[in-house]
Amino acid sequence: MSQMAFGGEWTRQKLEILRRYLEAYTTALKDQPFKLIYIDAFAGDGYWRPGTPYTIEDYGDFSTLLxxxxxLALAIDNKPFDRFIFIEKNRQRSNSLMQLRREHPRRDINVLNRDANQALPWISETLGALERAVVFLDPFATQVSWSTVEALAATQKVDCWVLFPISAVTRQLRRGDLPLTEWxxxxxxxxGxxxxWEGLYSQQLPxxxxxxxxxxxxxxxxxxxxxxxxxxxxxxxVAPTQRTLRNSTNSPMFELFFAASNPRGAPIAVDIADHLLKNW
Ligand SMILES: C[S@@+](CC[C@H](N)C(=O)[O-])C[C@H]1O[C@@H](n2cnc3c(N)ncnc32)[C@H](O)[C@@H]1O
Structure with a gap:
């Protein structure tokens, strides 16, 4: 079975920033008439284990599972989200997410065993006038299509945390020649x-x-x-600050960006996100 290895310190950083944002978001909107939705588009199976790869069968040792x-989103309880949508392409991990429905019977939780690039444009179109959402885009590598991000932006109802896979993209944008055709x-x-990306290259005189x-x-x-x-x-x-998430050898793995689509809500959302990106 496939293994989940999502690093140590940088995983902790991204999750702490996300958690603090979700807490601030539901608090800031608690007296507003909106239905608040948390959409985790690359939801995993609910846990991570610092520093080591893990498998779902590995759950014997809960003490080191975080x-x-x-x-984290389900644990926000000062003002909980009204609805949770967890999208996970891997069948086994999405089955593990179903466990969350049993653990939180009073929460409105949808688990979609789908490709996020198919599910998100459809979800974006169905958001109602009084719905607002935070979307977390946390892929392993280059899975997020630009058309998906664009669909979220077009809603004007969504705040988005995006992990841009700088390591994978830089590797594919090789230095001495254009990327391989298959990339x-x-x-x-x-x-998009x-x-x-072509503008990043200069043509040498032949x-x-x-x-x-x-x-x-x-x-x-x-x-x-x-x-x-x-x-x-x-x-x-878009928040002026972004966070470079580095692995244990200090190589940049992801850039964490925050972008807000709602014209009225964006200034405060960006203020909060920028503070977190600077300080956590
Ligand atoms: C980095 S992990 C997510 C970790 C999770 N956010 C957490 O904090 O526990 C990325 C997840 O995305 C899933 N995935 C990969 N491609 C996907 C896709 N196209 N659509 C939905 N899920 C996908 C993988 O199976 C994996 O579980």
Missing amino acids: RGSAR QAGLDRVF GREY LLHDEPRYERYRDSQQIASKYRDRLRGSFHM
Whole structure:
């Protein structure tokens, strides 16, 4: 069975930022008429184990298992969310999430064993006028399609935490030549078009009879800036601060961005998120 290895310190950081945001979000909106929804689009199975890969069969040792994003969201109780949507493509993990429905019989929990890129555009279209949502996009790598992010932005009802897989994308945007053909379609899907990553390359003047050569001079921070520009183009506001999540050897793995789509709510949402991104 596949293993879940989502790191140590950086996993803790992203989850702590998310948890604090969810708490602040439900508190800030508690006297508003909105129905609040938490959408965990890459929901995992509810747990993570610091530093080591784990399997679901491994649950014997609960002492070192920590709550993953789905369990953290359910634990917000100053003002709980009205509804939870957990999307998880892996059948076994989504079955584990079903356990949460049994543990929290009074909570409105939907578990969707689906691809997030299919489920989220559909959910976005069905959000009602008085519904507001926080969406957590926490993939292993390059699974989030730009069209999905765009669908969320278009709702004007959603705040979004996005983990941009800077390590995987930088590897595919190799330095000395254009990405391998088999990677190009994936990069198009992540950025929402070739023009957004192709501009990171400069064409070298070819010598006589040679093919044109390409070189990427932009570093990973400049690649992340490209993605940030994409978010800024679609959402009402993006938090000025982003968090680089690094692995134990200090290599950047993900950039954590926050983007808000609702014109009225965005300034306060971004204020809260930016404070958390700076301080936690
Ligand atoms: C990094 S883990 C999520 C961890 C989780 N947020 C937590 O804190 O416990 C990513 C999860 O996304 C799932 N996944 C991968 N591709 C997916 C897709 N296209 N749609 C939905 N889930 C997917 C994987 O099975 C995995 O459980």
